[in-house]
Amino acid sequence: MDNLVISSYSLIRKGIVITPVDRLEFHDIANDGKYLKEVFKHLGGDYAKFYKMDRLCKLAYLASEFLLASGQHKKYSPEEVAMIFSNSNSSLYSDLKHQDSIADRKIYFPEPATFVYTLPNIMLGELSIRHNLKGENMFFVSEKFNSGVLNDFTKLLLRNGRHKACIAGWVDYTNTGLLAALFFIEPGKERTGQDFTPELLQKIFELQ
Secondary structure: OOOEEEEEEEEEEOOEEEEOOEEEEOOOOOOHHHHHHHHHHHOOOOOHHHHHOOHHHHHHHHHHHHHOOOOHHHHOOHHHEEEEEEEOOOOHHHHHHHHHHHOOHHHOOOOHHHHOOOOOHHHHHHHHHHHOOOOOEEEEEOOOOOHHHHHHHHHHHHHOOOOOEEEEEEEEEEOOEEEEEEEEEEEOOOOOOEEOOHHHHHHHHOOO
């Protein structure tokens, strides 16, 4: 296996978006939902399906737009790009909304539009549709960002010969906060970048 590099990354915290070439600050961040819409508008706001997504998927969508802005994934076939995501709360935000809709049997009214997002894998599906990605994908729930696990599973997928690149990272959204950190990993001979290591993943994840 060729030496792997992180050729691009995107980090979204409350109020900021960080990429290798830019740092954007958003000041109207009192409401996380409104913040996501502001970032979407900054990107041009031309993907109508965005408004139908739950907030976890919206966050993943925005992070992927910044990550893949240069179209580096397009030099690979759709089947050659894998995805490995993780977070600590699964799809809790939508789970709670769904629970609220069925908690009172007197006004029992589950909403299909909410229920469909009660699996974190749905955001992988949304990104697969948006960017035409057909490689394998995995989702892990862990207490905290684990750069070692992402490193190991990314190398495992890219070592099998079927996949040439991988989008790996962390996307988490709850009522109390949001955080997305995505990385595009590929062979060093294909793209310049910093060597792919757990230490570098952690360093980028902690950028402020």
